[in-house]
Amino acid sequence: MNLYIEEVEPTKALATFLADLRYEDLPQPVIERTKELFLDWLASALAGRSARPVQILERLAAHMGPADGPSEILVSRRRTSPLFAALVNGAASHIVEQDDVQNEAVFHPGTVVFPAVLAGAQDIGAPGRDLLLAAVVGYEAGVRVGAFLGRSHYRVFHTTGTAGTLGAAAGVAHLLKADPQVMIHALGSAGTQAAGLWEFLRDAADSKQLHTAKAAADGLLAAYLARDGFTGARHILEGKQGMAAGMSSDADPRKLTAGLGERWAVLETSFKFHASCRHTHPSADALLQALQEHQLTAERIAHIRAHVHQAAIDVLGPVNDARTVHQAKFSMGFVLALIALYQQAGIGEFTEEALQDPRIREVLGRVEMVFDPEIDAAYPRQWIGKVEVETTDGEVFTSRVDIPKGDPGNILTRAELEDKARRLAAYRQGASAEEIEALITLAWTLENQADIRDLLPREELA
Amino acid sequence: MNLYIEEVEPTKALATFLADLRYEDLPQPVIERTKELFLDWLASALAGRSARPVQILERLAAHMGPADGPSEILVSRRRTSPLFAALVNGAASHIVEQDDVQNEAVFHPGTVVFPAVLAGAQDIGAPGRDLLLAAVVGYEAGVRVGAFLGRSHYRVFHTTGTAGTLGAAAGVAHLLKADPQVMIHALGSAGTQAAGLWEFLRDAADSKQLHTAKAAADGLLAAYLARDGFTGARHILEGKQGMAAGMSSDADPRKLTAGLGERWAVLETSFKFHASCRHTHPSADALLQALQEHQLTAERIAHIRAHVHQAAIDVLGPVNDARTVHQAKFSMGFVLALIALYQQAGIGEFTEEALQDPRIREVLGRVEMVFDPEIDAAYPRQWIGKVEVETTDGEVFTSRVDIPKGDPGNILTRAELEDKARRLAAYRQGASAEEIEALITLAWTLENQADIRDLLPREELA
Numbered sequence: 076m077n078l079y080i081e082e083v084e085p086t087k088a089l090a091t092f093l094a095d096l097r098y099e100d101l102p103q104p105v106i107e108r109t110k111e112l113f114l115d116w117l118a119s120a121l122a123g124r125s126a127r128p129v130q131i132l133e134r135l136a137a138h139m140g141p142a143d144g145p146s147e148i149l150v151s152r153r154r155t156s157p158l159f160a161a162l163v164n165g166a167a168s169h170i171v172e173q174d175d176v177q178n179e180a181v182f183h184p185g186t187v188v189f190p191a192v193l194a195g196a197q198d199i200g201a202p203g204r205d206l207l208l209a210a211v212v213g214y215e216a217g218v219r220v221g222a223f224l225g226r227s228h229y230r231v232f233h234t235t236g237t238a239g240t241l242g243a244a245a246g247v248a249h250l251l252k253a254d255p256q257v258m259i260h261a262l263g264s265a266g267t268q269a270a271g272l273w274e275f276l277r278d279a280a281d282s283k284q285l286h287t288a289k290a291a292a293d294g295l296l297a298a299y300l301a302r303d304g305f306t307g308a309r310h311i312l313e314g315k316q317g318m319a320a321g322m323s324s325d326a327d328p329r330k331l332t333a334g335l336g337e338r339w340a341v342l343e344t345s346f347k348f349h350a351s352c353r354h355t356h357p358s359a360d361a362l363l364q365a366l367q368e369h370q371l372t373a374e375r376i377a378h379i380r381a382h383v384h385q386a387a388i389d390v391l392g393p394v395n396d397a398r399t400v401h402q403a404k405f406s407m408g409f410v411l412a413l414i415a416l417y418q419q420a421g422i423g424e425f426t427e428e429a430l431q432d433p434r435i436r437e438v439l440g441r442v443e444m445v446f447d448p449e450i451d452a453a454y455p456r457q458w459i460g461k462v463e464v465e466t467t468d469g470e471v472f473t474s475r476v477d478i479p480k481g482d483p484g485n486i487l488t489r490a491e492l493e494d495k496a497r498r499l500a501a502y503r504q505g506a507s508a509e510e511i512e513a514l515i516t517l518a519w520t521l522e523n524q525a526d527i528r529d530l531l532p533r534e535e536l537a
Numbered sequence: 538m539n540l541y542i543e544e545v546e547p548t549k550a551l552a553t554f555l556a557d558l559r560y561e562d563l564p565q566p567v568i569e570r571t572k573e574l575f576l577d578w579l580a581s582a583l584a585g586r587s588a589r590p591v592q593i594l595e596r597l598a599a600h601m602g603p604a605d606g607p608s609e610i611l612v613s614r615r616r617t618s619p620l621f622a623a624l625v626n627g628a629a630s631h632i633v634e635q636d637d638v639q640n641e642a643v644f645h646p647g648t649v650v651f652p653a654v655l656a657g658a659q660d661i662g663a664p665g666r667d668l669l670l671a672a673v674v675g676y677e678a679g680v681r682v683g684a685f686l687g688r689s690h691y692r693v694f695h696t697t698g699t700a701g702t703l704g705a706a707a708g709v710a711h712l713l714k715a716d717p718q719v720m721i722h723a724l725g726s727a728g729t730q731a732a733g734l735w736e737f738l739r740d741a742a743d744s745k746q747l748h749t750a751k752a753a754a755d756g757l758l759a760a761y762l763a764r765d766g767f768t769g770a771r772h773i774l775e776g777k778q779g780m781a782a783g784m785s786s787d788a789d790p791r792k793l794t795a796g797l798g799e800r801w802a803v804l805e806t807s808f809k810f811h812a813s814c815r816h817t818h819p820s821a822d823a824l825l826q827a828l829q830e831h832q833l834t835a836e837r838i839a840h841i842r843a844h845v846h847q848a849a850i851d852v853l854g855p856v857n858d859a860r861t862v863h864q865a866k867f868s869m870g871f872v873l874a875l876i877a878l879y880q881q882a883g884i885g886e887f888t889e890e891a892l893q894d895p896r897i898r899e900v901l902g903r904v905e906m907v908f909d910p911e912i913d914a915a916y917p918r919q920w921i922g923k924v925e926v927e928t929t930d931g932e933v934f935t936s937r938v939d940i941p942k943g944d945p946g947n948i949l950t951r952a953e954l955e956d957k958a959r960r961l962a963a964y965r966q967g968a969s970a971e972e973i974e975a976l977i978t979l980a981w982t983l984e985n986q987a988d989i990r991d992l993l994p995r996e997e998l999a
Contacts, residue, residue: 131767135758139620141603158601231783236729263737267698267744268751270732273778274770275725281768282729289730289755296597305593306743308736316735321693322783 085331086312087259092335093216093245094258098208100336106522108341109207111492112175112214114518115346116185117149117530118496119174121505122422123167124150128281132166132288145528146194150505152531157194157299158292161243164190165291166284169235171422172404173499176353177214177344178482179455180221180238181229181386183287184344187239188213190291192246195298196527201250203517203524209246211341216262217242218340222330223312226455228323230389236271236286237322243294244301251302263307264297266318276390279402346481346492350422351404354387356479357450357460358407362414365464365474373415373438375466381407382447382461384454391444400425408439411462422502458482489519506531547793548774549721554797555678555707556720560670567801568984571669573954574637574676576980577808578647579611579992580958581636583967584884585629586612590743594628594750607990608656612967614993619656619761620754623705626652627753628746631697633884634866635961638815639676639806640944641917642683642700643691643848645749646806649701650675652753654708657760658989663712665979665986671708673803678724679704680802684792685774688917690785692851698733698748699784705756706763713764725769726759728780738852741864808943808954812884813866816849818941819912819922820869824876827926827936835877835900837928843869844909844923846916853906862887870901873924884964920944951981968993 123129133151136159146160147153150167154160168174169186176183192209195201201209221238228234244265248258271290275282301307311317312331319326349359358381365371383391390405397403403425404410412435413420429435450459460476478485487495493515500511510531517524585591595613598621608622609615612629616622630636631648638645654671657663663671683700690696706727710720733752737744763769773779774793781788811821820843827833845853852867859865865887866872874897875882891897912921922938940947949957955977962973972993979986 128767131762131765134765135761138761139603139618139758140601156601231778260742263740263742264744264747267734267737267747268732270730272729272770272773272780272783274773274776274780274782275729276778277776278725278768278771280722280725280770282726282770285726285729285762285767293751296601299597299600300593300747303593303596305590305747306740308734308742308744309740311734311736314736314739316693316738318734318736320736321734 084310085328086262086310087255089216089219089331089335090258090262091255093212093249094253094255096208096212096249098204101208101211105211105339105341106207109210110518110521111489112185112341112344113189113210113521114496114515115175115492116168116189117514117518118499118511119171119186120149120164120168122173122499122502123170124505125503126170128284129163129167129170132284133163136163146197147530149531152533154533157198157295160194160197161190161295162288162292164193166288169287170284171350171499171502172352173347173350173422175344175346177218177221177340178458179343180218181234181455182218182221182238183235184214184217184242184340186287187235187290187294188217188242188246191243191295192250195247195250195295199250200526200528203521203527205250206527207521209250211339212249213242213246214340214344216245218343219331220312223326223328224319224323225325225327226386227325229386231273232322233271233273233283233286236290237269239287239290240265240269240294240297243291244297247295247298248301251298253298253301257301259309260305260307261298261301263309263311264300264305265294266311267308268293268297269318273390276405279399343483345483346487348480348487349410349420350425351410351420352390354383354390355407355410357458357476358383358462359410359414359420359460360476360479361460361462361474362411362464363418364476365462365472366415366418368474369472371464371466376415376438376441376464377467378465379411379442380463381411381442381444382450383444384451385446386454388444388446397430400427400430403430406439407444408442409435411442412438422498546772547790548724548772549717551678551681551793551797552720552724553717555674555711556715556717558670558674558711560666562798563670563673567673567803568669570803571672572980572983573951574647574803574806575651575672575983576958576977577637577954578630578651579976579980580961580973581633581648582611582626582630584635584961584964585632586967587965588629588632590746591625591629591632594746595625598625608659609992611993614995616995619660619757622656623652623757624750624754626655628750631749632746633812633961633964634814635809635812635884635957637806637808639680639683639802640920641805642680643696643917644680644683644700645697646676646679646704646802648749649697649752649756650679650704650708653705653757654712657709657712657757661712662988662990665983665989667712668989669983671712673801674711675704675708676802676806678707680805681793682774685788685790686781686785687787687789688848689787691848693735694784695733695735695745695748698752699731701749701752702727702731702756702759705753706759709757709760710763713760715760715763719763721771722767722769723760723763725771725773726762726767727756728773729770730755730759731780735852738867741861805945807945808949810942810949811872811882812887813872813882814853816845816852817869817872819920819938820845820924821872821876821882821922822938822941823922823924823936824873824926825880826938827924827934828877828880830936831934833926833928838877838900838903838926839929840927841873841904842925843873843904843906844912845906846913847908848916850906850908859892862889862892865892868901869906870904871897873904874900884960
């Protein structure tokens, strides 16, 4: 790495690394983790199958896109052009809130990178190895751009939508054999399309699915345009009228290049254990620990005080009274009530029935969220969970978890990942038992797959 | 108009007006002006036919979109789905820099609104009258959002890309018979996709075409999604995590609703006379006046001092040495040199040959741009042109133009508009003489056209 370029032209330094990365450069743990992330993403996409916003986007794809093509829409099993496959799969894989997350960037890489690189790989008939490498590139780009844009960006912008566009673009550009210059153009065209505002949270609107769908599709579009000679700004990230200038007040260019080739974004990405917004997980883990250590039941709990970082208050704050399943996943009260009552908050717990359950309503009324300076200072590098539980007989227990379940250092085992994938595939019949077993096998052998053009049978699931 | 709603929920007030607007509500001058804007846009789109970025986007449309459909791609004469017709026509109609502009918002409404509403109207088989009304709605939404976002927004963001997405969405949503609630959702989904950064100017990259293409296509996409029940944020403009919060520091919500139904955005839109960036026009007009009044020739000019507003320096500043035709249109020196030498800066003057012309190079070296507080204070409501010309024999002439040619108050006549359309259509053979005459006739009778599905013959132009 040329240190001068790194400092003066961080976009160029990053693009050069991304374009030049070869499969032989990847350490074995990077390869293995990427396969795990691929399976985890696939299962999340299947679980999003019957969600209303996903179905509306699938209808749009049918109206606006070609009726056949090389790329799979996993939820409908139709084939279409890569743009629309990326669009619909991007929408589908984020809706059950079980897809991966990178803590420092507060960014969900899988749901934007995999839809794009899978659609592109299927378009050009690339083997599993190239898909895997493209995913590594996409994660690296997206996570670094997200970290670069910083906390000020995340306060208003949905980083998965914005940084995600560049992650998708970088991965697809690598598949399309971009040299460093073409990679810069792909990032330039992606950055100037990057969008996504948190305002929708207040109304529980469908925009979250639009953000992931469009990040995947727009990033893919940027990469194809760059391949054909369409140019983009050379300093889209750090330039005077670039992304940081317009959308951040604490951007740190060092995040774009520090430790390139030594640290790997895929190894710093967390799997989700609970089926809720990531900001609820540390508190959920801490509460679970308190329940187990002190043999508490929901009936004995008089009050729960969840200590959180500011971003948790920003994101979860507007949701005071969950009226939809999606809102429930963004309600700290709802999530902690599920943990208190059932010791889990998985995809099976977030149901329409649960929304009406008076027991849950009662417990969630005992939950309070408080800002904690120590937790906030550690965030987003570390997501600390701390809860104070007051019992009906006046005892107070404090429970703390330094690494939430699913984070690097407390990762899910392959058996746990397979189990999660099976549950996600079974949810609203996203795939049959045989199909998910085949996908699990495919994921664990991804680098040896010569052809990944038919992950699922063509016909519509009964 | 409910004054309470207007203040507390400006997005709702604007959306209600837009959704409820009927053809019968339009004053005759609004109808007539919209037909003029339509012709002016059509001709600009035809002139963009052979530009490289447009052709790359057309190739993308062929790869990603359907091979046939209801909507026309004007530059290739192919038919496809409305999304890709909006995309390619949006790219084509801005590249020769001859399309319309609204001064206060510093926003080019035609190039983002017409591609979207034409594609949508052709999709549903709407008559000319509905197209016209949808365009009025789109201009109203885009111009008001652009003015709302203000000058701080324009410093980093390309308002035509951002506000343009909402203009396109509003127009198409009206075509698709959105009620006020659906209109709010369309604006919400459009606003959360809104993007476009000026950073590309520094490198003369192709992003400007991407911005107009994507604004038209993304806005159209938002409208179709809203029709099918996809929801968006209710306060996407003024909300705490909405567009203004993320992308402006001087947003003024009154701009969204003041004088709705009394002032009309189409009547406040300017036609372009010179084929360059709008920020060069006031100075070009003032120089032209100086040449005529004082019978000056380029040889006698020793120095030209162009007095400008800050945004002119921001946008034109980075271009010091025009290397491409597109950059030349953003170079104050180049534009004023053309005026000094040829008394015009039309589409025929911006050529590859001109870039190499030593006479132009010599004159542009005598041009200086200076910030003028009075002009800046009047901007963007008024675009004042003022130049000081120093002659080789030491005379100094100051020339001032308060309303540049093409602005409301100094508008182009229908004969001038027809002449401009003919020249644009002839440029690189965008359309034949017979075809542009037919389009002129169609534009002047737009409100009586029952079918606008075939503006141009299907076959590729020889």
